[in-house]
Amino acid sequence: MEAPGRDGRHGARRHGTSSTTTSGTVSSGYTSTSSRLSWISMEAARHFRELEMEDLEVVGPPKETASEKKMKQIKILAKEFFGAPSSAKCSAEGGDPSVLKRWLRELGVEWVLHVADGTLAPAEGLEHALDASSWSLALSEIVDTFHLASGLLPVHGSTEEQNMAEQLQLAGFTQQALLKMLTFVDSMVAPNLSCGIDWSLVLIGAPYKKFHTLLRLCEALRNALTEIQLPLHSSYSAEVATILGEIVDTLSAKEGKVREAIWNALEEIRTRILESPEDGQGSSHTQTPQGSSDVDETTKSVVKYAIFLEDYDSIMEPIVSEAASLGKYIPRVGEPPLISLRVEMVSCLEEKLANKSEAFSDQGLRFLFLLNNSFFIMDELRYALFFHESCKADLAGKVEGYMERFIQVSWAPVLSCLINPTPSCLGKNYSPLSKFESEFQKMYTTQKLLKVRYPDLRNRLRRAIIDKIIPAYTRYLADDYGNAPQKFSPSNLEEMLQELFEG
Known part of the structure; x- marks a missing residue:
C-alpha cells in the first residue's frame, strides 16, 4: 500500500515483524546495538505515522472556490x-x-x-x-x-x-x-x-x-x-x-x-464656453462694483472639465476625431482634434475672464481677479499633457503682467505722495510724509481683507510690493524731507505688508 509522505513521495508501509539476513560475523556488541537500532526504528516509524496522519488530516475534500x-x-x-x-x-x-x-x-x-x-x-x-x-x-x-x-x-x-x-x-x-x-x-x-x-x-x-x-x-x-x-x-x-x-x-x-x-454634451458645454464675450458679461451686465477677486466658479468648472477630458483620453479621442472627420468640429489650433479642443477651451476662458474683469470699478480688484484666476489655471494644469510648455510660458507671462499692473494701480499712487508730491495729491494741511502714511494705512486695511488663496502667489505678491515700497520710503527718510515725526519705521511697514491678502 502506498501512503504519501509530507514531501509528496510514496513509500511502502509495513505491518508486522520482518527480518533481514546479512552475511558476516555478529560482534559481541550486537545485543546493545540491536536494541538501540530497534528503538530508533520504532521512533522513526512512529514519526512517519504521525506525518502520515497529518497529511491525511490536511488533504481532506477540496474546498469550494469563490x-x-x-x-x-x-x-x-x-x-x-x-x-x-x-x-x-x-x-x-x-x-x-x-x-x-x-x-x-x-x-x-x-x-x-x-x-x-x-x-x-x-x-x-x-x-x-x-x-x-x-x-x-x-x-x-x-x-x-x-x-x-x-x-x-x-x-x-x-x-x-x-x-x-x-x-x-x-x-x-x-x-x-x-x-x-x-x-x-x-x-x-x-x-x-x-x-x-x-x-x-x-x-x-x-x-x-x-x-x-x-x-x-x-x-x-x-x-x-x-x-x-x-x-x-x-x-x-x-x-x-x-x-x-x-x-x-x-x-x-x-x-x-x-x-x-x-x-452632444461636449458641444453643449463647449458652446457655453465659446460664447462671444459680449454674450455674457459686457458693460451692460456689470457685477457688483466690489465683487470678489477670488477664483471664479466658471474657471473652476472649465479647468475641471478639461482635466476630465484628459482623464478619459482613450474614450474622448475617437469621439472627437470622428466628429472632426465628419466636419462637426474644425480644430483651430492645428493640433490633433482632442488637444486642439482643450487648448481652445482654456484660451476662450482667459478671454472671458478678461472681459468679466472689466465689470470691476476698482482697478486693483480687477487685476487681482485676473491674477488669481490665471494662477489657478496655471497651477491646476501644470501636469496636463495637452497644456504644452508654450501655453504654460504664455500664461506665466500673463501672471507676471497682472501682478505688475495690480501693484501699479494700487500702490503706485500711494508711493507718489513721497516721490512726486503735488498740491492736488497732498491736499490741505498734508505734508508728503503724513499723506503717504494716511494712504498707506487705507490701502493696507483694504488689501489685508482681500484673498489670494495660493501661498506661493501670496508671498510673491507681498515681496513685489515690499520691494517697491520699502526702498523708496527708506530713501525718503534718509534724505530728511521735512522734520515731521514719522508714524512708521521701514520695518513696521514691512511687517504690515506681510499681512496682506489673507482674506
Whole structure:
C-alpha cells in the first residue's frame, strides 16, 4: 500500500515483524546495538505515522472556490427565474421578475428596475445618475458570470443534454439582467430626460456632472464589450453563442448611443464656453462694483472639465476625431482634434475672464481677479499633457503682467505722495510724509481683507510690493524731507505688508 509522505513521495508501509539476513560475523556488541537500532526504528516509524496522519488530516475534500460558490448561487436563481428544471426549455418572457430583482439587489443596483418601469424618484435618480460606480461594478459582475456559465463543467451523473440546458438557462438569466441594467443607459442618453431629472434645476455644474456620468458609462460599456468578446469555453452550445451575439450587438448599440450623447454634451458645454464675450458679461451686465477677486466658479468648472477630458483620453479621442472627420468640429489650433479642443477651451476662458474683469470699478480688484484666476489655471494644469510648455510660458507671462499692473494701480499712487508730491495729491494741511502714511494705512486695511488663496502667489505678491515700497520710503527718510515725526519705521511697514491678502 502506498501512503504519501509530507514531501509528496510514496513509500511502502509495513505491518508486522520482518527480518533481514546479512552475511558476516555478529560482534559481541550486537545485543546493545540491536536494541538501540530497534528503538530508533520504532521512533522513526512512529514519526512517519504521525506525518502520515497529518497529511491525511490536511488533504481532506477540496474546498469550494469563490467562482464555484458564485455559480452555485446563480444556478439556483436561474432555475427559480425560469421556474423549471435545467432540462426544460428556457423562456425569458415567463421569467419571475422577483428573482431577477433579488440578484440585482445583491449586486447593489436594484434601483435600475425602477428606471426600467419609470418609477424612480427624482432624488434617487439624481443620486445614482451622478455616481455610476455601483452600476459599472454590477455590469462587470454580470458579464463575468456569463463567461463562467459558458464554461460550466458537467455535473457528475448529468447528461450532455442536461448540461447544455443548464448553460443555456444561466446564459439567458444573465442576458435578462443585462437588459435591465441597460435601461439606465437609455435614461441617461435621452434628451432632457435623464431619470426624470431636470438638470437645469440642479446645480450650476450639472451639465459637467452629467457629462462625467456619460463618460463613466461609456468606459463601463467598452470594458464589458472587451470582456464579453473573450473566447468562450469550448463546451458552450450554439444557443449560448446566439445569446452572446445578441449581447454583443446590444452592448455595441448602447455604447454608440452613449458616444453620441457624449459628443452632444461636449458641444453643449463647449458652446457655453465659446460664447462671444459680449454674450455674457459686457458693460451692460456689470457685477457688483466690489465683487470678489477670488477664483471664479466658471474657471473652476472649465479647468475641471478639461482635466476630465484628459482623464478619459482613450474614450474622448475617437469621439472627437470622428466628429472632426465628419466636419462637426474644425480644430483651430492645428493640433490633433482632442488637444486642439482643450487648448481652445482654456484660451476662450482667459478671454472671458478678461472681459468679466472689466465689470470691476476698482482697478486693483480687477487685476487681482485676473491674477488669481490665471494662477489657478496655471497651477491646476501644470501636469496636463495637452497644456504644452508654450501655453504654460504664455500664461506665466500673463501672471507676471497682472501682478505688475495690480501693484501699479494700487500702490503706485500711494508711493507718489513721497516721490512726486503735488498740491492736488497732498491736499490741505498734508505734508508728503503724513499723506503717504494716511494712504498707506487705507490701502493696507483694504488689501489685508482681500484673498489670494495660493501661498506661493501670496508671498510673491507681498515681496513685489515690499520691494517697491520699502526702498523708496527708506530713501525718503534718509534724505530728511521735512522734520515731521514719522508714524512708521521701514520695518513696521514691512511687517504690515506681510499681512496682506489673507482674506
